[in-house]
Amino acid sequence: MKTLLESAAAAKAASAAVAQLTTEQKNAALLAMAGALEAQCAGVLAANRADMERERAKGMSEDMLDRLMLNEKRVADMALGLRQVAELPDPVGEVLADWTRPNGLRIKKVRVPMGVIGIIYEARPNVTVDAASLAFKAGSAILLRGSASAYESNAALVEVMRGALEGCGITPDAVCLVEERGHDVVDKLLTLREYVDLIVPRGSARLINNAVEKATVPILQTGTGNCHVYIDGSADYAMAEAITINAKTQRTSVCNCAETLIMQADWAEKHGEALLKALADKNVELHGDEAAAKYAEMIPATESDWADEYLRLAMAVKIVPGVEAAVEHINRYGTKHTECIVAESAEAAGYFLNNVDAAVVDWNASTRFTDGFEFGFGAELGISTQKLHARGPMGLEEITSYKYLVIGSGQVRP
């Protein structure tokens, strides 16, 4: 078993080699990983069953068990993701800009790999493959630190990928699992500036806040998603119901599901009862303000109902006079992830799109589309909720850096 420092040093050493691989070498390795994953699916599922049984016995909730669970379909989706990443254009070496200064200096801005990317994440084991494939295609080595609850699943997935790399003559340390266990490993990883160029914390608010507090390595905050659906006065009822039900119930344990429903008062007067009944029929527990409680039975909402993620079949409900008040509420309580307006009025939608401060703002579309696959990125390393570097789904380009090449003929500065 490697210590954290040994794993980090191995990833750092591998990063120089990964940066030099050609597009063809990287794509062949990604396809080899996909094939290996399918061929060794039974072994991966066996490892996952060990995780599932241990965690079920320890009392993990059904929602969380759903995140942890692998089956043939989910492993096949991982292999599909690997093949999609192989098909994506290689971001490394892209010339982003190229200009010549009056003094004759030619300046080229070219995309380069990040180096070593660390990722700290929770239950879902598909993150292991998504993250490794994206980092690898983007020319970086990756250091994976999943949760203890998914350790066997993650270790099995990493072993399959490392085997495929070796089969292609590439150093397996391009994909490194943090094998060291223990309470303080995450905090140590967050300060390994000598070895790690970027850390992506991905999981609960607690995990992310811990990273924000303690990291000295640059981080990309990902997603707690306290996402809102605002139903404007101009909204079509059928569309409003379809989007609200989809955003809340299609999958409840993910960051891009909706947590709060905001209805314009006149619209609520006409349709509030029907919409809230549709939610209740889907077993959604309602928490609302006084005005909302006119249309359905609900638990009175407290401050935490507006501020926190439920990540289960529960929804806060608020009534507002119009789009301005909706935007004000969202900018106060939202987590800058994904916010949705349902409206026929282009004016209301325009105000919402311009003034809501979030990574993704939807007009007449479910919040559930905030996702690297759905955006066409092939996979994603997470959904960024910070404003620096990358916002929203992070695909290949979002995990690269760039450098300037300045080409002269002896110029000096006067």
Place this chain on the structure above:
Amino acid sequence: MKTLLESAAAAKAASAAVAQLTTEQKNAALLAMAGALEAQCAGVLAANRADMERERAKGMSEDMLDRLMLNEKRVADMALGLRQVAELPDPVGEVLADWTRPNGLRIKKVRVPMGVIGIIYEARPNVTVDAASLAFKAGSAILLRGSASAYESNAALVEVMRGALEGCGITPDAVCLVEERGHDVVDKLLTLREYVDLIVPRGSARLINNAVEKATVPILQTGTGNCHVYIDGSADYAMAEAITINAKTQRTSVCNCAETLIMQADWAEKHGEALLKALADKNVELHGDEAAAKYAEMIPATESDWADEYLRLAMAVKIVPGVEAAVEHINRYGTKHTECIVAESAEAAGYFLNNVDAAVVDWNASTRFTDGFEFGFGAELGISTQKLHARGPMGLEEITSYKYLVIGSGQVRP
């Protein structure tokens, strides 16, 4: 006098208004600031004299006094910078990408302001105007925390800019000086996540490391520049001398000046003596390894000579067998700022450009060109030495964010 929290809240409140300004409104205000700066130059210089006299009495070095000093030329340069920023294209609202998914969702990626940008910086008061003008043009409010040694100069410059903003009917809180004094103000600022979207620490290694250690607000590390000039075996002597002398001596107190000279062994055998004499003639104190000491009198170099910035007329000198060893040394000791190769050989230059890990890599050009003005950005908020978000000189685009607008017709996720 405002407390830090009052200043931060004022900047936050102003940021929403600044984000809504049209390009014309922003440009008119920038030109008004430039005019006001020229009209009120005498007052600014008087405030600067107070800073200069106090700091000279306290024993500030001549190099540092040069960084603090303002004169009519430097104030005129600030006004010029403001006018250049007014002429630059407005980055806000730019559509960075626009595509439609197979399910009909249209996704638009648009550039948006950062919000509130904080900057923590040292002596040079021109940073006050450069930073404020760039943040303002980029649609953000700015919170300025200069050093105590430049407080009067900075306060005078901010007052001039705030007056010009008010004259244009714009909230003066778009440009806020941190007025609260005291030891812990910087540390408090570094954790104001509720108010500040980005902090740029700009100054000494100590200032920057403190920010890296303590910030919970996302930061852009700027530049300690331990920059190298590598003279390849294929280099032309006259060019090598001109670039080395310029990179080391044209201005010594800035981050983009060179600190270490690396010569290829055969080239040094032919030209080392002449080049080192040229440096000595410019009063450059030499620190070198044994091989370099053959060509001139010098102090034996220690580990810190390779690792630290002199920021004065001193230079470390190293002899290497070739470009690979030069790159190895640079990637070990460099600070990822600016690195230069002087070479006629395209092969050696190509290896250097590809393998050196730095924000800017120069081929046959002085390191002193790493600068927002010299790159054509109009001004700069600093030179980033991290790989996340922005690398090298940070102009307008580098201090913006983006968001995705997703426009549908009722799509839900299957």
